[in-house]
Amino acid sequence: MSAAPLVELRQVSKRFARPLDLAERMARSLGATVSERVVHAVDRIDLTVFPREVVGLVGESGCGKSTLGRLVVGLYEPSDGVVLLRGVDRGSLGREERRRAQLRAQMIFQDPFASLNPRLKVREIVGEAPRVHRLVARRDLDRRLDDLLRRVGLDPSYKTRYPHQFSGGQRQRVGIARALAVEPEFIVCDEPVAALDVSIQAQVINLFVRLREELDLAYLFISHDLGVVEHIADRILIMYLGRIVESAPTEELFRQPNHPYTQALLAEVPRLDRRRRSFAPVKGEIPSPLDPPPGCHFHPRCPHAMDRCRREAPALREIAPGRLSACHLNERG
């Protein structure tokens, strides 16, 4: 890609710490071993999204993918590292520039029930932002709303209705219309179809693909469902416990997964074509982000773990053009 990246994250980390309250601070000053509980949700991530690209982000619970999505879109500020929007550090932007930059990256949420304000009509939900930011002249607002609703596959007459009158799939469409209303160039989709029925998932996924073509959008598509991501993404990132462990173009990842975790995921995901198979699942529980294992986060569950994996976290290295992987096994030989 010769164009400049839309979004770039450099060594971004995000920690959530619950500060000690008064009682705990007193206990500590009296000698009790009380320390802050810190969740290392995201740990030194490098991420780039180019225009018109679909980047898939896959991981299980606790891996930090939702946090990463929110860091990218600006809902969270990074604890460390830098977020660059079109090459400019977001932290350095002034208020007005920041506001305009914010509109260029939008988010679609997972829960179709909680992501729409139940007290507002669809007209207000979708039309509020363009009106407040004066993106559209007042007299054109209605027409624009109608266009948006039609584009996402909803009848314009529905703008007078409330969210509870719609099904899950339709609510997601309203959420998509809301995001499109401010004319973004980049959308972070946080598990947008996970809560939908299978037959509706297909409709909404097709909508995403169509919108990307029509509007030249880039996506960061977060999902735990490898099947969906395989269909829609150009490039896939695999996350485990706050770190990216592998990054590769979609076809190559599925053909030849490199990292042991990726291999486990691909082996264990139920596929329609595998019948009465014997499962050979990876042992162990997903560790808690409050207490990650030292060294490589995956080593307690990795069938190939070596002594080095316990001590040293592997760096994300290029193992082939366009392919990155964080595993000590790649350095042998």
Place this chain on the structure above:
Amino acid sequence: MSAGPSEPLLVVEGLRTHFFTRLGVVRAVDGVSFTVGRREVLGIVGESGSGKSVTGFSILGLVDPPGRIVGGRILFEGEDLTRLPEGRLRALRGERIAMIFQDPMMTLNPVLRIETQMAEAIRAHHPDVTTTEARELARDGLARVGIPAAEERLSAYPHQFSGGMRQRVAIAIALLNRPSLLIADEPTTALDVTIQAQILHEVRKLCAESGTALIWITHDLAVVGGLADRVAVMYAGRIVEQGPVDAVLDHPLHPYARGLIGSVPSRNRRGVPLQQIPGMTPSPLKLPVGCSFRTRCTRADDRCLVMPELEPLPARHLVRCFHPYLEVVS
């Protein structure tokens, strides 16, 4: 009173469970029939509103008002569960038929230790078992579902386990008394892929070991493909297709089943729009006349204004449709 070894373990005939709400009658299950043989794994597949969960609850008599079973028979080892008094049903639950749910906290009591709950489950059906014996059985139960350090974990509370572990404990409790039938209602839907794989592995192994038949209710076709011997696909309260898992998943006959299976991303090519079923699931209060899938079906015609029956085809494959996709049968 129990059925002979060659007779099916569970026979559901024409089950109808309706919910009488203020807005009307919701026919959640409206004429469902299937059998489950000993040691067999049956997958019941459907989307939300298909009635699959209510079917599971109905078998165990767990349907609460405003719903109730209004028709049909459920023959378990020869006894009709719909006609049994509550006392007899309670004796069967947890002993001969057990159930696990999507949320393990529906099984587990958050304020009791695991050993207390498991002992309770044993003693409810075998009051003569001593506390020590019950504890040992409980510990073995935990070990069998793959919980490490079972001895210490016995004195733990549910909240000290992760989601996957809790589900394993729920499974352990369900299998404690070696029931003949285990009904699983979406137990892995909320779990991560790697944990789901573990649970599927455990359940399969345990059911094979103890000879327990399994009904696995899910919306996930892939899980059913990996687990079940036979599959029943439900839509709007009825089974629309039923048969051996390979037959149904590779050569679906019913337009809905075909559309559902076809819309799974792995069945489609990259860059090409996914096959999709047009329209939406109809509201259970306003089902279309005749075949419930008629309004979304590309093959529907006037014949479909009458509800088709579940017709048997060779190899125990049944379909409820006037226009099934018969051409591709090999």
Place this chain on the structure above:
Amino acid sequence: MTAAADDEIAPAKESPETPLRRFVADFLASRLATAGLVLLLAVIFVALFAPLISPQNPYDLASLDLLDGRLPPGSQSAEGMTYWLGTDDQGRDMLSAIFYGLRTSLAVGALSAVFALAVGTALGLVAAYMGGRVESLIMRIVDLQLSFPAILVALILLALLGQGVGKIILALVVVQWAYFARTVRGSALVERRKEYVEAARCLALGDTRIMLHHLLPNCLPPLIVVMTVQVAHAIALEATLSFLGIGLPITEPSLGLLIANGFEYMMSGKYWISFFPGVALLIAIVAINLVGDRLRDVLNPRLQT
């Protein structure tokens, strides 16, 4: 129709009833609550139209006849007016006094609850949205406030401020705002984490707009319930204060004061001077509580789809 509907234009679920109609239907499903509502409406009606429906203006000294004092219920006055509930020691018709008393009690209770609502809501919203030190500060004050018995706080305040309707209302507001603040903060915290608030932030809508336009309307249901219960609470509290003699002045007696007036006669058989105002107070509070309880059940988000 043979062809399947075009999936692109997805039809919305038809909702035969608007949220309001469903709410009203749910509310009226309980007979007890409906009775409470009727009672409450009657009480409000009386309070509003007291001057018009009272047989006598009990505070117009010219219309009183001292000789008519302490007459039992049912007695007749010199002009042939029936004292349905008897008279007090000044010759006031108890029925009229109760009507006017209800009016005052209700007015003071409602006004103080409304002001407390405004103050408490503003502070609770700010605490929930801002978080951090601001939230800690506000909530510590709330906790402090709530740890003192309401009566005590009111007594101290009134001792400092003196008597008068305005001062009573102020004291009641000070005593009540903390309930509202805590309730609003609780629901605002829950709502703040919901994705529609994240979406609003993503759309760069300002903090104030988010608080007022998105958070506040969704925090209303529990607020409404607290409000109704607090009105009852305020009425009871004011009655207590007036009974103790530090509440409203004699010139604008509430039910509490009426009860206090007649207290000395309880033992000598002239029960009606205290009893009937007491009954009226009870009816008002029970009616409000019945309605409030039902509102709480109906608005309970767990019972909603």
